[in-house]
Structures are given as structure tokens and as C-alpha cells.
Amino acid sequence: MLRAKVSGKRNHLMPTIKDVARVAGCSTATVSRALANPEKVSDTTRERVALAIAEVGYAPNVAARNLRRAESKTIVALLPDISNPFFSEIINGMEEVAHLAGYQVLIGDCEHDPARAEAYFELLPTNQADGILLLTAEVPMVLVRQADGQSSFPLVMACEFFADIDLPTVAIDNHQAACHAIDYLISLGHRRIATLSGPAANPICKERVRGYHDTLAAHGLVAEARIVEGDFGFRSGYQQGLALLEPGRTRPTAIFCHSDEMAIGVLKAARQLGLAVPGQLSVVGFDNIGFSEYCEPELTTISQPRNEIGQQAMRLLLGLMRGEPVVRRQTLSTQLIVRKSTGRPDA
Amino acid sequence: MLRAKVSGKRNHLMPTIKDVARVAGCSTATVSRALANPEKVSDTTRERVALAIAEVGYAPNVAARNLRRAESKTIVALLPDISNPFFSEIINGMEEVAHLAGYQVLIGDCEHDPARAEAYFELLPTNQADGILLLTAEVPMVLVRQADGQSSFPLVMACEFFADIDLPTVAIDNHQAACHAIDYLISLGHRRIATLSGPAANPICKERVRGYHDTLAAHGLVAEARIVEGDFGFRSGYQQGLALLEPGRTRPTAIFCHSDEMAIGVLKAARQLGLAVPGQLSVVGFDNIGFSEYCEPELTTISQPRNEIGQQAMRLLLGLMRGEPVVRRQTLSTQLIVRKSTGRPDA
DNA sequence: CGCTTGAATGTAAAGCTTTACACAAGCATG
DNA sequence: CATGCTTGTGTAAAGCTTTACATTCAAGCG
Numbered sequence: 001m002l003r004a005k006v007s008g009k010r011n012h013l014m015p016t017i018k019d020v021a022r023v024a025g026c027s028t029a030t031v032s033r034a035l036a037n038p039e040k041v042s043d044t045t046r047e048r049v050a051l052a053i054a055e056v057g058y059a060p061n062v063a064a065r066n067l068r069r070a071e072s073k074t075i076v077a078l079l080p081d082i083s084n085p086f087f088s089e090i091i092n093g094m095e096e097v098a099h100l101a102g103y104q105v106l107i108g109d110c111e112h113d114p115a116r117a118e119a120y121f122e123l124l125p126t127n128q129a130d131g132i133l134l135l136t137a138e139v140p141m142v143l144v145r146q147a148d149g150q151s152s153f154p155l156v157m158a159c160e161f162f163a164d165i166d167l168p169t170v171a172i173d174n175h176q177a178a179c180h181a182i183d184y185l186i187s188l189g190h191r192r193i194a195t196l197s198g199p200a201a202n203p204i205c206k207e208r209v210r211g212y213h214d215t216l217a218a219h220g221l222v223a224e225a226r227i228v229e230g231d232f233g234f235r236s237g238y239q240q241g242l243a244l245l246e247p248g249r250t251r252p253t254a255i256f257c258h259s260d261e262m263a264i265g266v267l268k269a270a271r272q273l274g275l276a277v278p279g280q281l282s283v284v285g286f287d288n289i290g291f292s293e294y295c296e297p298e299l300t301t302i303s304q305p306r307n308e309i310g311q312q313a314m315r316l317l318l319g320l321m322r323g324e325p326v327v328r329r330q331t332l333s334t335q336l337i338v339r340k341s342t343g344r345p346d347a
Numbered sequence: 348m349l350r351a352k353v354s355g356k357r358n359h360l361m362p363t364i365k366d367v368a369r370v371a372g373c374s375t376a377t378v379s380r381a382l383a384n385p386e387k388v389s390d391t392t393r394e395r396v397a398l399a400i401a402e403v404g405y406a407p408n409v410a411a412r413n414l415r416r417a418e419s420k421t422i423v424a425l426l427p428d429i430s431n432p433f434f435s436e437i438i439n440g441m442e443e444v445a446h447l448a449g450y451q452v453l454i455g456d457c458e459h460d461p462a463r464a465e466a467y468f469e470l471l472p473t474n475q476a477d478g479i480l481l482l483t484a485e486v487p488m489v490l491v492r493q494a495d496g497q498s499s500f501p502l503v504m505a506c507e508f509f510a511d512i513d514l515p516t517v518a519i520d521n522h523q524a525a526c527h528a529i530d531y532l533i534s535l536g537h538r539r540i541a542t543l544s545g546p547a548a549n550p551i552c553k554e555r556v557r558g559y560h561d562t563l564a565a566h567g568l569v570a571e572a573r574i575v576e577g578d579f580g581f582r583s584g585y586q587q588g589l590a591l592l593e594p595g596r597t598r599p600t601a602i603f604c605h606s607d608e609m610a611i612g613v614l615k616a617a618r619q620l621g622l623a624v625p626g627q628l629s630v631v632g633f634d635n636i637g638f639s640e641y642c643e644p645e646l647t648t649i650s651q652p653r654n655e656i657g658q659q660a661m662r663l664l665l666g667l668m669r670g671e672p673v674v675r676r677q678t679l680s681t682q683l684i685v686r687k688s689t690g691r692p693d694a
Numbered sequence: 695c696g697c698t699t700g701a702a703t704g705t706a707a708a709g710c711t712t713t714a715c716a717c718a719a720g721c722a723t724g
Numbered sequence: 725c726a727t728g729c730t731t732g733t734g735t736a737a738a739g740c741t742t743t744a745c746a747t748t749c750a751a752g753c754g
Contacts, residue, residue, distance in 0.1 A: 014472060016740060027704050032742055042702060059473045063414040064740035068709055072410065082438060083637070088430035095456065107454045109442065125361060126406045234641050264641050271643060290430070294581050294611050296618060296643040363710060374734050379712055389732060411710035414739055 015056040024052035035060070066127070074104045075317065076120050076129045080136035082109040084232070084261070086287045086306070087135060090158065093310025094133060101318055103130070114140050124153065131317050134167075135159055137203060154321045158313035159304075163203045168320060168328040170313040174204045177302050177334040178211025178256070181284045184336060185254045186219050189344050190282060194226040194252035196240050196262050205258055208286075212256060226252060230262045237265020245273050245281065253281060253345040260285035260292045260301055267295060267341065278343035288337055297340035305332050362403040371399035382407070413474070421451045422664065423467050423476045427483035429456040431579070431608070433634045433653070434482060437505065440657025441480060448665055450477070461487050471500065478664050481514075482506055484550060501668045505660035506651075510550045515667060515675040517660040521551045524649050524681040525558025525603070528631045531683060532601045533566055536691050537629060541573040541599035543587050543609050552605055555633075559603060573599060577609045584612020592620050592628070600628060600692040607632035607639045607648055614642060614688065625690035635684055644687035652679050 021028045026045060034041045034049040041049070052058075066072050075098055079087050091107065098105050106129065108120040117139040123129035131154035134144075144165060147153040157169040185193050195212045198205040209227060216222050228244060230236035237257060244266075245251050257263035263285030267277060275281045277297055285292055285301035292299035312330055319326040368375045373392060381388045381396040388396070399405075413419050422445055426434050438454065445452050453476065455467040464486040470476035478501035481491075491512060494500040504516040532540050542559045545552040556574060563569050575591060577583035584604060591613075592598050604610035610632030614624060622628045624644055632639055632648035639646035659677055666673040 014474075017742095018740085028741075029705080029743075030703060033703085036742080040702080045702080059469070061414070061740050062473055062475050063410050063419065064709090065742075067408070067410040067414050067711090068740080068742045070410075070709075083432055083435035085430055085432050091429060092456065092458075104453065106451065109439065111439075122406075126409055127361075128409050234637060238641070264638075268641050268643075290581055291611075291638055294585070294615050294642070296615075364712095365710085375711075376713075376735080377733060380733090383712080387732075392732080408710050411739090412712075414741090415710080415712045417739075 014061070015058045016061065017058070019056045020049065020052045020058045023055055024048045070127055071130050072128050073102055074106050074123075074129045075131050075133060075314070076106040076108050076123055077133040078108045078110055078117055078120055078136055078139070080110055080112050080138055082107065085289050085291070086259070089306035090135065090310035090313075093307035093312075094314045095310075096307075097311050097314035097318070103318070110136055110138060112136075112138055114138055118143060130154065131156070131321055133158060133313055133317055137162060141165075154317055156313050156317040156320065158309055159204070161203055163206070166328075168316055168326070170309055170316055170330045170332065171204075172304050172309075172334045173331050174207035175211040175214070177286075177336075178208040179215045180334070180336050181256050181286075181302060182212050182215035184338070185256065185282060185284065185342065186215070186221070188254075188282065188342065190254040191221055192224045192226075192250065192252045193221070193254045193256060194228065194244050196237065196244070196255055196257040196266065197227055197229050198232045198258040198262075200229045208258055224252075230258070230265075232259040232261060234261045234265045237262030238268050239265070241266035241269030242273070245269055245275060247273065251275075251281070254284070254342070255281065256284045258286050260287045260289045260299060263299055263301065263341070264291065264295050267297075267299075276346075277341055279346045282342040282345065284342060293339070300339045300342040301337050303335045303337050305334075308332055361408070362405045363408065364405070366403045367396065367399045367405045370402055371395045417474055418477050419475050420449055421453050421470075421476045422478050422480060422661070423453045423455050423470055424480040425455045425457055425464055425467055425483055425486070427457055427459050427485055429454065432636050432638070433606070436653035437482065437657035437660075440654040440659075441661040442657075443654075444658050444661035444665070450665070457483055457485060459483075459485055461485055465490060477501065478503070478668055480505060480660055480664055484509055488512075501664055503660050503664040503667065505656055506551070508550055510553070513675075515663055515673070517656055517663055517677045517679065518551075519651050519656075519681045520678050521554035522558040522561070524633075524683075525555040526562045527681070527683050528603050528633075528649060529559055529562035531685070532603065532629060532631065532689065533562070533568070535601075535629065535689065537601040538568055539571045539573075539597065539599045540568070540601045540603060541575070541591050543584065543591070543602055543604040543613065544574055544576050545579045545605040545609075547576045555605055571599075577605070577612075579606040579608060581608045581612045584609030585615050586612070588613035588616030589620070592616055592622060594620065598622075598628070601631070601689070602628065603631045605633050607634045607636045607646060610646055610648065610688070611638065611642050614644075614646075623693075624688055626693045629689040629692070631689060640686070647686045647689040648684050650682045650684050652681075655679055 017028045017031050020031045030041060030045060031049050034046050038046055077094055095105050110116040121143045134155060134157045137160040147155040155167060157167050159171050161169050161171060182193060195209060197209055216225055228240045230240050255266055257266060263283050266283050270277050270281050277283060285299045288301045288303035292301050309332060316326055364375045364378050367378045377388060377392060378396050381393050385393055424441055442452050457463040468490045481502060481504045484507040494502040502514060504514050506518050508516050508518060529540060542556060544556055563572055575587045577587050602613055604613060610630050613630050617624050617628050624630060632646045635648045635650035639648050656679060663673055
């Protein structure tokens with residue numbers, strides 16, 4: 001055990017595969033094989049190598065391996081905004097699967113800026129990343145166009161998707177989830193139901209809006225449709241909430257929000273205007289973030305299987321990279337979680 | 348412009364520094380210098396190299412560079428829990444500085460598990476990371492012992508610290524911040540002030556508790572001290588809130604919480620018990636997370652300059668790595684943000 | 695026994711960049 | 725003019741691993 005670790009410019013003192021080979025009395029090739037393809041090495045040699053590795057305290061030099069293998073064992077996950085707690089559980093799911101397969105996850109926070117996303121895409125051709133997991137659609141289209149999930153450009157979308165490009169995707173059925181929420185509100189007796197959408201250009205929001213419309217139509221309520229646009233954040237929820245609930249206008253009795261943060265902003269607006277929730281206003285959120293159980297009143301919301309989305313997306317990506325046959329489009333199920341922010345409208 | 352990008356096993360077709368050299372009519376050494384030390388190359392050559400690079404579409408192979416330079420241009424940031432939104436702004440700050448210096452930030456979510464932290468520490472001796480930014484103290488002590496911030500083991504702590512090891516640190520003055528909060532509560536007329544601490548073993552919590560005690564003592568209120576322990580999360584705040592406010596016992600009139608999430612949990616407990624906030628109970632949080640403006644009532648809390656903490660910590664780390672003289676211990680100032688969850692206690 | 699086959703291992707090149715060292719030319723200095 | 729310095733560039737090694745190919749040896753088979 002001669003763990004080398006002396007202060008100095010660099011630890012050039014780290015033992016290399018040569019040292020192992022010397023101690024084990026074999027060639028470096030054999031050591032390499034003992035590590036990468038144990039079955040190609042005799043039992044006795046494998047043992048000697050293992051012993052030698054322990055003795056010199058060897059750990060492979062990853063840069064050299066990456067250089068030789070032309071890979072990086074790194075997956076980059078592109079997020080629109082790391083401060084949104086919605087993503088943390090997805091990341092956990094991704095990492096669980098990635099680590100098991102020997103991959104690292106590099107989290108790329110794009111801060112809603114396509115230019116940042118572009119910078120991360122550059123990691124792929126330079127072998128600094130082996131694949132991309134895209135959790136945002138705010139990306140220059142031209143970058144994505146080349147990728148159809150070929151192993152030459154391994155890319156998987158999670159949660160989000162593009163309307164006109166058919167990429168491998170793991171997501172929920174946003175249309176259905178919206179239908180579910182609106183159906184539920186109608187069943188409670190609501191007729192004037194508004195939607196507080198995320199960015200209108202966002203495909204998942206379009207899907208949700210479509211579900212909203214379809215369900216209203218099915219109940220002959222299209223005339224009551226009202227849609228305003230937010231950005232998924234607290235503040236926009238609050239501001240658009242104030243706008244929707246403006247006194248002196250006929251108010252909606254329920255608002256379907258495309259994120260929990262916006263729903264919570266709406267709750268604040270309602271409080272400020274003195275509206276009772278759920279008596280005078282019902283609110284439904286989306287995502288079931290941790291906070292939704294602790295706001296006042298507790299939020300009715302749509303829960304996505306976040307950990308599973310992360311896991312499946314990573315599995316899909318790794319499968320794609322290995323050239324395995326894969327299900328290119330996976331739809332996971334959502335759940336409407338009824339809490340205290342929804343109820344029958346007061347008469 | 349012959350951007351090579353054909354499907355195939357790997358893009359071995361990526362142009363290398365040799366291609367550039369051939370086109371520019373010089374040696375690879377000169378190309379390398381033109382990129383890394385432009386001043387060592389004549390103006391005309393530099394231009395020819397630049398042109399050649401553009402023509403062949405060259406991008407350096409990072410793995411090869413890392414191998415040769417024995418570095419990775421990667422900093423790993425170890426978090427206790429990525430789902431805590433408190434960290435996101437710190438990460439932003441770190442990334443801003445890191446990217447400017449050509450470094451990547453690898454976020455390591457330890458999920459409160461020292462074993463996970465250990466795995467990330469392994470990246471250092473194997474040249475997969477050049478330095479560590481530690482945002483958690485839940486780390487095997489033995490790992491940290493070796494590091495005193497020498498450039499051989501570049502490590503900087505942010506927010507947290509160890510009681511008995513003097514590492515380079517960027518943090519706030521937790522004692523002072525607590526004093527500030529308690530002083531404020533006392534000035535409102537509170538006498539029975541409880542503390543809902545984070546994990547008792549955590550040095551920053553100890554500091555805050557010390558500030559709490561000192562301030563009570565300064566006002567002859569030590570007899571009223573009452574401390575319970577949580578884990579910074581919503582749920583523990585709620586549960587310990589219920590315990591603290593248990594009917595039939597003399598209740599505290601104010602609770603100082605070591606995180607906003609716990610404070611919000613306490614608010615829920617108070618609501619459930621029918622206690623008016625701030626009339627019957629005042630609550631102070633810690634961290635000023637985005638949510639604290641949107642809960643009911645809006646939370647009085649202590650704000651940390653999160654972005655700046657991230658920036659300074661990264662600057663300190665990079666300075667350390669370059670062997671520059673640095674201020675090893677930086678204390679940033681906090682701010683008490685008074686909102687609606689605190690007030691004079693009802694008579 | 696001679697031949698084939700397979701398993702186990704070694705040799706050496708390749709992967710791409712950086713950099714120590716050598717070299718050449720130009721210029722100034724004594 | 726000899727000397728020495730500076731500036732710019734090239735040569736080649738080094739950084740560490742993986743892997744195609746070569747080699748050896750033993751076993752199996754006719």
C-alpha cells in the first residue's frame with residue numbers, strides 16, 4: 001500500500017497500468033484485459049492482477065481511456081432552469097440509472113437561454129459527452145434537426161418534445177392529464193374554467209390547452225374558455241392571477257395552472273383579493289412539487305412520476321447509444337391528486 | 348468548411364490538430380501554441396492557423412488535452428440534496444465564475460449519504476476533477492483531513508464548515524444572523540422563543556443555536572430556551588411544529604427556524620392548530636427561498652447572498668488551484684427580511 | 695503423430711495533444 | 725566580425741490506455 005499523495009505540481013506519482021503489470025508480472029495488455037474483459041484472462045492471472053492493483057493502489061486514468069476509446073462516459077442533461085424543484089427528482093432518477101452503467105451526469109442549466117444550450121451541444125462532437133438528455137425545448141432547432149436518435153447523435157427528450165421532429169421521448173400524456181383535471185372541475189359544477197398556461201409556444205402547453213378545449217367542448221362550454229400565459233414561475237402566476245380575478249369582471253370559478261408554482265402564485269392573488277379558496281375559486285396545479293402540500297390551502301395538482309421519467313429517459317438513451325432496439329416513445333401515466341384547493345363553487 | 352459528421356461507429360472523422368497544421372503549412376506544435384500561447388507565435392502564422400482551423404472545422408480533443416496536461420477542467424460541487432432550492436442560486440454563481448475560467452461544474456448530489464460523497468472524492472486523484480466545492484459537511488472526515496487547501500488537494504467549503512478543521516471557507520456569520528433574528532423577535536415583545544434547528548451535529552446549526560442562546564442570555568431569557576431538531580425539510584418542520592405547539596402546554600410565541608422549508612412546515616402546523624400568525628405565533632425562517640414570498644403569511648426570513656456565495660467560493664477555489672495568495676476565510680453578510688409572519692405577540 | 699483450433703498472453707501502434715529541447719535566423723552589442 | 729540574445733518554429737517524446745495482430749502452448753482429433 002504505497003498510496004502516493006505528495007504535494008507538488010501534480011500527482012504524476014499516481015501508479016499507472018505499467019506499475020500494475022510489473023508487479024503482477026505480466027504485460028499491460030493483460031492488465032487492461034483483466035479489467036475490461038475478465039473472461040479473456042485466466043483465473044490465476046486475474047487474481048495476480050487484482051492483487052497487484054491493490055498493492056500499488058492503481059486507478060485507471062480516465063482521460064487516457066476516454067482518449068483511446070473516443071468516449072467520455074458522460075451524459076449531459078439540459079434543464080431550462082435548475083431552480084425549479086420539479087427537475088430534482090427527475091435528475092435523481094437519471095443518475096441512478098447512469099451511475100449503474102458507469103456514466104456521469106453533467107447537469108446543464110440553460111436558464112431559458114438557447115445560446116447556453118448550444119454551448120452544451122458542442123460537448124458532443126468533441127467527445128466530452130456521449131449523449132444528451134433534453135428536458136427543455138428551448139433549444140436552437142437547427143441543433144436538434146440533425147438528431148433523429150441515431151447512435152451518431154444520441155439524444156432523448158424527457159417531459160418536453162418538439163411538435164415537428166420525432167425524437168425519442170419519455171413523457172406523460174399532457175392532453176389526457178389536462179382532460180382529467182378539467183373533467184374533474186366540471187364534475188364539481190364549475191363552468192367558467194380558465195387556464196393559466198406556460199409559454200404559449202411550448203408544445204406541452206399546447207397539448208394541455210388542447211385537452212382543456214376538448215373537454216370544455218365535450219360539455220358545451222367552449223364559450224367560457226379563457227387562457228392567459230405565464231412562464232411557470234411564482235411571479236407570473238401571481239400577476240396573471242390578479243389579472244384573471246380582477247374585480248368588476250365575471251371571474252372564472254376555477255383556474256387550471258400548468259405548474260404548481262403558478263398555482264401557488266394564483267393562491268396568493270386570490271388571498272389578496274379576498275377570495276375564498278376553494279369556495280369562490282378552485283385552483284389546480286401541475287407537477288406535485290414538494291411545496292404543494294404545504295401551501296394554504298393544500299394544492300390539488302397533477303402528479304408526474306418524476307423519478308421514473310428520469311430513469312426511463314436515461315435507459316432509453318443508453319439503449320440508443322448501444323444500438324439496442326428500443327421503444328422510441330414512452331408515455332407514463334399521471335395522477336390527479338385532490339387536496340384542498342378545489343371544491344364545488346359557492347352558489 | 349467541410350464539417351465532418353457522418354453516421355458511423357464514432358466520429359473518428361473529426362479533424363485533428365494535424366489537419367490544421369497541414370492546411371496552415373506549419374507543425375502541430377505551432378498550432379498548439381497559436382491556441383494556448385498566442386503571443387509566442389508570429390502574427391502572420393497566427394492568422395494562417397486561425398484560417399486553417401475555420402477551414403477544417405477543428406475543435407481540440409479535450410480528452411487528449413486533459414491527458415497531456417493532467418487536468419480535467421472540471422470542478423465538482425457536492426450538495427447534500429439537490430432538491431433543496433436553496434442551492435440552485437449558489438450553483439448559478441459558481442457556474443458563472445467557472446465557465447469564465449474555462450471550467451465545467453459537475454454537480455454531485457450526495458442525498459445526505461457520506462458514501463456518495465466519498466465516490467465523488469475519488470474523482471480527484473484520478474484527474475477526473477481538479478477541485479472540490481463542498482456545500483455539505485456530511486462527508487467522511489478522513490477524506491477531508493488530508494486537505495488543508497493545498498493546491499495538491501484543492502477544496503473549498505461553502506455555507507457549511509467543520510468545527511475542528513480549518514478549511515478555506517466562504518460562508519455567512521451564522522451566529523450573528525441568529526442573534527439578529529432573536530433580537531428582532533425580542534424587540535417585538537416575545538419572551539418564549541423556541542428554535543427549530545437543523546441536524547444538531549451540524550456546525551452551522553450549532554452556531555445558530557449559540558447565537559440564539561447568547562441573545563436570550565443577554566436579555567435574561569435563558570430559562571425560556573427550547574430547542575427541537577429537524578432536518579431542514581418541510582415535513583420535519585410540520586411535525587416539530589405540531590410538537591412545539593401542542594395544546595395544553597405553554598406554547599412559545601415565536602419560533603426561529605433554521606430553514607424556510609421548516610418554517611413553512613411550522614406555518615402549516617399552526618394553521619392546523621388554529622393559531623393566528625403572527626398574532627399567536629411568529630415564525631422566522633432562514634435562506635429566503637423563492638417560496639417564502641408566496642406562502643401564507645409571507646415569511647420573515649434571513650437572506651443569504653446565495654449567488655455571491657457561489658461566485659466567491661469558486662473564485663477562492665480557482666485561486667487556490669493557481670497557487671495565488673487568497674483570503675482563506677470569507678464571511679458574507681446576511682439580511683433580515685421582515686415580512687408578515689412576525690409581529691407583536693397578542694396580549 | 696501431425697494438424698487444427700482455441701485460449702492466454704505479449705508486442706507495438708494508435709488515439710491527440712502538449713512541451714522540452716534543438717535549431718535557425720535576425721538583430722544588437724562589444 | 726564574433727558573440728549572444730531574442731523570436732519563431734520544428735522534432736520528437738511523453739502522457740496512459742486500449743486493441744489489432746502476432747505468438748505460444750496445450751489440447752483435441754483424425
